[in-house]
Amino acid sequence: MVLGGRYPSRQRPVGWTARSLMDLTLSAQELQFRNTVRGWLQANVPPPWTRPLRDSEAKREYFAYLRDWQRTLFDGGWAGISWPKEHGGRGVSIIEQSIFQEELALAQAPDRLGVIGEGLVGPTIIAVGTEAQKQRFLKPLLMGEHIWCQGFSEPDAGSDLAALGTKAVLDGDHYVVNGQKIWTSFGHVANWCLLVVRTDSAAPKHKGLTCLLVDMKSPGVVVRPLRMMTGDEESNELFFTDVCVPESNLLGQVNQGWGVAMTALDKERANLGTGLYLRYKRHLDSLLERAKTMRRAGRPITEDPIVRQKLAQSYLDLEVFRLNSLRTLSGMSHSNAPSPEGSILKLYWSEMNQRNAQLALEVLGLPGQSWDFDDGRWGYNYLRSRGNTIEAGTSEIQRNIIAQRVLGLPRSY
Amino acid sequence: MVLGGRYPSRQRPVGWTARSLMDLTLSAQELQFRNTVRGWLQANVPPPWTRPLRDSEAKREYFAYLRDWQRTLFDGGWAGISWPKEHGGRGVSIIEQSIFQEELALAQAPDRLGVIGEGLVGPTIIAVGTEAQKQRFLKPLLMGEHIWCQGFSEPDAGSDLAALGTKAVLDGDHYVVNGQKIWTSFGHVANWCLLVVRTDSAAPKHKGLTCLLVDMKSPGVVVRPLRMMTGDEESNELFFTDVCVPESNLLGQVNQGWGVAMTALDKERANLGTGLYLRYKRHLDSLLERAKTMRRAGRPITEDPIVRQKLAQSYLDLEVFRLNSLRTLSGMSHSNAPSPEGSILKLYWSEMNQRNAQLALEVLGLPGQSWDFDDGRWGYNYLRSRGNTIEAGTSEIQRNIIAQRVLGLPRSY
Amino acid sequence: MEFDLSKPQKLLRETARATLSRHFPLSRVREWMAIGATNEDSLWSTIADQGWVGLHLDNSIGGLGLGLVELTVVAEEMGRACMPGPYLATTWAATLLAQIDSPKSTELLPSITAGEHKATVALMDQDGDWDLKNIAMQLTPSEPGWKLTGRKTLVLDADSAHTLLCVVRQSSKLAIVFVPRKATGVSCEKKRSLDATRSLYDVAFNEVTIAESDVLAVGEQAHSAIEQSIRVATLAACAEMLGAMQWIHETTIEYAQTRKQFDRSIGSYQAVQHQCADIHLMTESARAATYYAAWALTSNAPDACKAIAIAKAYCSEVGREVGHRGVQVHGGIGFTWEHDMHLFLKRIKVCEFLFGDATWQREQIARLILK
C-alpha cells in the first residue's frame, strides 16, 4: 500500500527511541477520510467488467457501464473531489485525493471515463472560463454526461506544441475550424473537446493560439481511431472540416491559448503516482505469483539466482517509485500546486515500467510473451511500455524540464 | 589473438563447403611479415622493467631504458614503420602495422616513448613541414633523441580546442609565446613540443591559430606534473613565459594552425585498436585466472551463476571490440586513411573498459579493490577507466562526430 | 585479411534485397499477417526458386554449395524485409538432416532445397530450456519399432511443415526421430507469437508410431548434429536481428533528418544525435559479431562455438536497444500500428529469446572460458 496506517507499537528494540518527526503515517483525519471512502466504495463499486471488447456492441455496453459508474460517483459526492466545493467538488487535500485514488484501485473500481474532464478540462474552465461556461459545463462533466477529450497534438506538432496548424477563423459570431489533431484519447467516446487552434497566423508561434470548447457532434468533425503497436485502438485522430464553433465557446482570451493550454498540461502532469503505482504493483504481484508456478529445466524458476535478481530488481525499482511518489505528494501537500518536480516522477515511472516489462519477459522466457500465455499480458505490457517515454511529454522533454526548470541550467539550443 | 593465422583444414562438417570469400586469415605476405617481426623481437626485446618507480632516480633509469628501446627499434629498422621509406620509415600497410603492434604486445616489449612523435608529430611534419624541418626533426624523432609532446588543450579550451588563448607574437625573426597548456602527456620527459598558439586575436576563433615546434629547454618553459585520481602523474601542465621560438620553427602556414592541428588529431585517432585490445585482454585473462582461485562463502566464486554472467559479459564485450577493430582495420586497409568511423572504436572501447573495470570489482568483491590486492590493479583499473570517456575526445564529442560526420545529421546547436 | 563481403557476396545481398522488396514489400507482409497466413505457398516457392533454401548445403543434395557467410547475407535480408515464412525453421531442419548420415537425409534434402518439402525441428520439452541435457521426452519400445508420447514447445512453423524432426531420448541417449506432420497422434497448437510474422507451436505427440528406420541418429552422432544445426540456426537468427536493426537504423536516421520540431530537424538535437550514434554503434557492432561468427563457423575456427554465443548474446541485447531507440526517436508515430517500426521490434523481440536469450548465452560463454 502506498499510504500506510499506523504500525502497532511493538516492543521497540533496546537502545533507541523513535522520536523522529518525519512521519509517514496518516493523520487521524486522513485515516477517517480513508474509512469513509472505503465504506462508500464497498457499498457502491459495481462488479468488475469481465467480458472481452471484441465487437462494437460490447464496447457500447462497456461505455455505458463506465458512464454509470461516473454517475454513481457523482451522486455519492465523489466526482471531482479535489475541485472547490462551490464548483461541485469536495475540496479535499492532495493527500486525501491520493487516498481516494488508492482506495479506488484497491476496490478494483472501474476505470474513470472522465479523467481528462476532471483532471484537465474542468480545472482549466474553473481557472479561466466564463461564468456561463462554468454553469454550462462543470456539472454535466462531473455527472458523466459530458465526456471530454483534448485536441492538442498534431502530426507536425508533437513535442513542439506551439507549431500547430489547425486554423480557426472568426466568421460573425462563430469560429470556423479546419485541421487535424492526433493522439486524442477518448476521442471516440467524447462529446466535447478542448481544442487548441491557431487564430493568428501572422503572430509568433506561441502568440496566435486560442482554446475552443468544441461539441464533437458538430458537422464536419470526423474521428478516426488510431491503433497502437499493441493492437489496441487507444487513441484517435480528429479531422475538422469547416466546423462551426460559437464564439461563446472560446475558453480564455483569443490568442492567449498557449497559456491556457500550458495551464491545462500542468494540471495533467500533476499525476500523484498513486494509481500508477498500484497498477504496476498488480503487474508485479501477478508476475511473482506466476513465477512461483513455473519450472524450467527441472526446477522452479524462482530458485534460479539470476531470475531472483531480476524479480528483486523489479521490486526495488517499483518501491523506489512509490517512495518518490510519496515524497512528491508530501511536498505538494504543502504547496498545493504541481511543480516541475513532477517531471522526475514521469521520467522515473516511464523508464521503470520499461525496465520491468522487459525483465518480466526475461523471467518468463519465450513462452511467456505469447498472446496465449496469461491472455498475452506480458507481451502487451512490454509493447505498451514503449509508449511510456513518449506519451505525456517524452523523456527528452522531461530531462530538459528538470535541467532547466528544476536545476536552473540555461535553455538549451 | 587479433589477427589469426590460418586454421588447420580439419574435416569439414557434412553438408556445406566453405566458399566464403570474406576472409579473416592473413595473406602469405602478411604471415611472412609477422614471422619476420616475431623473430626480430625475440632477439631484441629487453627483459621487462620490474622495479617500482617511486623515486626520481628510478624514473630516470626507466626513461633511459625506454629510450634505449626506441634506439634499438630504430637500428633494427622498426621505428616509424608506417612512414614512407623516403622519410626513414618502412612503408608498411595498415594491416602490417597492426601486426607489428600485436607482436610488440605479445613479446611484452617495453612501452613506446615516442608514440606522440611517431604517431602524431612526425606524420604532420611529413605532411606540412618544410624540407629543413624534415631534415632536422624526423631522424632524431625515430632514433628516440627527440621525445615529443603536444601542447594543444588549455584549461579553458578542452573539447573546444579553437578557444585556446596561449599567444605568440612575432618579434623580428622569432615568436614570443605566453600562456598555459594542460593534459600534456610526456611533457616531463619531452625535449620538443608541437604547440598550438593564437597569432591573430582579431580573427574568428579557428582562423588565428598557428603551430610551432618548440624546444622544451627554451628559457621560460616550466613543466608541472599533473596528478590523476589514480595517484599517477600521467600528464603535465606547461607554462610559457616569454618563450622565444625561431620563425623557422613555424609548422605549416601562419594562422593556418587549426588545419594542421586537425590533421595531427586525425592521425592520433587512427588508433588501430590492436594494442588496446591486447592490453584489455591481459586484464581480463588475469581476472579469469584470479577468479578461479577465489572462494566466497564456501565455494569457488566461478561457480556462482551471477559471477559467471559478469565474467562472460566482460569477455563478450571485449570480443566485440576486437571484431569492431578488425573490421575497421579491414576498411582502412582499402582507404589507407583514418575515417570518422574511428569514433565508433573510441566510443566502444572507452565505455567497454568502464563497464568491465566495474564488473571486475563486482566479481572480486570489496577485498579486491584494495591497493594491497594484486598490487591494487583492480581499483586502479576502475579509476583509470573513468578517464577513458574523457581523454582523446569525450564520448559526447565522439557521438557528435558519429551523428554528423558518419550519419550526416545536421550540426547540432 | 578482408572483413567486408566479397564481390559475389555483395551481389547476393543486392539480389536478395531487390527480390524481397519487389515480391514482398511490407504492405504484403501486413496482408499475410492480417489473415494469419505466414506460410503462404507463393512466398515459399519464390524463396526456394532463388536457391536460398539450403544455399549452404552441398550441390549433391540440391544446395548451392555456398558458405555460412552467404547464408547470413540472405538471412539478414530476410530480417530487413521482416519476411514471414518457414525459412528459419527449414534452414534449421535441413542443416540438421545434412549432418546425419541416413537414407532419409538423402531422400528428403533434395525436395527440401527445391522448396517442395518443408521441415522443422521439435526440440524443447514443455518446461525445458535450450540445453540438450534437459531433453527428457522418451521413445518407448513398441515392437517392432517405437512409440512417442509427449509435448514439444516453441516449434517453429510446425503447422506448415511436412516433416518434424523430433529430438528425444532413447533411454539415456539423444535421438533424432523423423515424424511426418500428418502422422496419427501428432497435433499442433498455435501459440500466437508477439511477432505475428513468425509462427510458434506446441506439438503434442500421442502414442505416435515410429519405425526403426525413422530413428535417424542416436547418441553422439545425434548430439553433435543437433548442436551444429542449432549453431547454424542461431546464426540465422542473429542475421535476422541484424537485418531488422539495419532497417531501423536506416529508417530512424532518415526520420531524424527530415522530421522537424521547434523549427529544425530533430536530428539537430544532441539528444537525438546521441540516440542515433548509439543505434549506429550497436548495429555496426552487431554486424561485426554476426559476420565474424558466420566466418568462424564456416571456417572451423577454434573459437566458432564461442563466436556464435557471443553474437547471439550481443545481438539479443542491442537488437532490443536499437528497436527501443528507433521507437523513441520517432516519438508517437513510431508507437502506432500504422508505422512499420513495431514489425521489426517484434521480430527482434522473438529472436532475442529464440535459441536462448543473452543470459542463457552468457552462461554458455562462461562454460567455455571457465573450463
Next chain:
Amino acid sequence: MEFDLSKPQKLLRETARATLSRHFPLSRVREWMAIGATNEDSLWSTIADQGWVGLHLDNSIGGLGLGLVELTVVAEEMGRACMPGPYLATTWAATLLAQIDSPKSTELLPSITAGEHKATVALMDQDGDWDLKNIAMQLTPSEPGWKLTGRKTLVLDADSAHTLLCVVRQSSKLAIVFVPRKATGVSCEKKRSLDATRSLYDVAFNEVTIAESDVLAVGEQAHSAIEQSIRVATLAACAEMLGAMQWIHETTIEYAQTRKQFDRSIGSYQAVQHQCADIHLMTESARAATYYAAWALTSNAPDACKAIAIAKAYCSEVGREVGHRGVQVHGGIGFTWEHDMHLFLKRIKVCEFLFGDATWQREQIARLILK
C-alpha cells in the same frame, strides 16, 4: 503524512553541515589522507562533543535518544563532507552493544558515546560474505574460558578501536565476543582502501584468551542483535553515499552553469543537461529510499528489513552512476587528483560494497518477496 524532515531535524542538518565545514574542510581531510591519519583524535573528540556518537541511543547510556532519521541526517552530512574517522565503525559497534543485555554493554556504552572509547565489529571471515550463516570462526573451549583463533577481514578502523566486537561461533551458535584491541594474540593488518579516508583491516586472532564473561551474547540473541546492528550500519552507509551524491550534485550543476566551451556554458548542451537531470533523478530517488528506510526501521514498520535492502541496493547502483556522471560532466579536470571529485567517487565506491553490494542486496530482497 510528512516525508520531509521536521524542523528540529532540519536544524540538526544545518548544525552538522556548519560544524563539519568549519572544522573539517576538504583541505583538512586531504591533510589527514596524505599522512594516513584518518583516525585523528582531535577529529573524534569534535564529533563526540556534538553528541553524534550514539545519538540514536537512549539517554540512559549517554545517547541523545534520537531516532534513525536523525542518525541518517548526521551520516549524510558525514558523507557530504567526506569525513574520515571511525564514525561508521563506532556507530555499528555501539548499536550492537545496545542490543545486548550484558554488563559489558552498560559499562562500555557511556564511554563510547562520550567519545573516550572507540569500538568496531569484526564480522566477516576470510573468504566469507555478509551472510551470517557463513561465519565459521570458532571459539574453542579452554578452561576456564575460551580461546579464539582465526582471521577476520574488512574490519573498519580496527587499528584505532579500543574494543573489537568479534562475531564467531560457539559450536554451531553465533556468539558475540568482547576482545580488547590490545589483547595478546590480536594483530591488525591495514588493507589500503581505494578510499583513503576509510580504513579497512584484516584482524588476526592467535590463541586469544576469552573470559566467559566476555562472551556477550550467544545464539538467537546474538543473531538478532547482529542483524539489527547491520541494518543500522547499512543505513548509515546509504546515508554517507547519499551525502556524497549530494556533494557531486551541487558541484556538478554549478560547474555546468559556469564552465564555458564553444562560447556557451556547457550546461546549455542537451547532452550535459540530460546527464545533470539523471544525477538529480538518482540523487533524489536515493534520498527517498534512504530516508524511508530510516523511518521504517525507527518505526518498526513491517517492511523495514526490505526497505534497508532496497535503499542499499539502490544507493549502491546509483551512487556509482552519479559519481561517474559527475566526473564526465567535469571532463579532464574532474579526473585529476587536485579536484575533490575523486574523494567522493572513492567514498561511494567502498560504500557500494560495504554490507553487500547491489547484487547481494537483491538476493536479500528476493528472499523476502519469494517466501
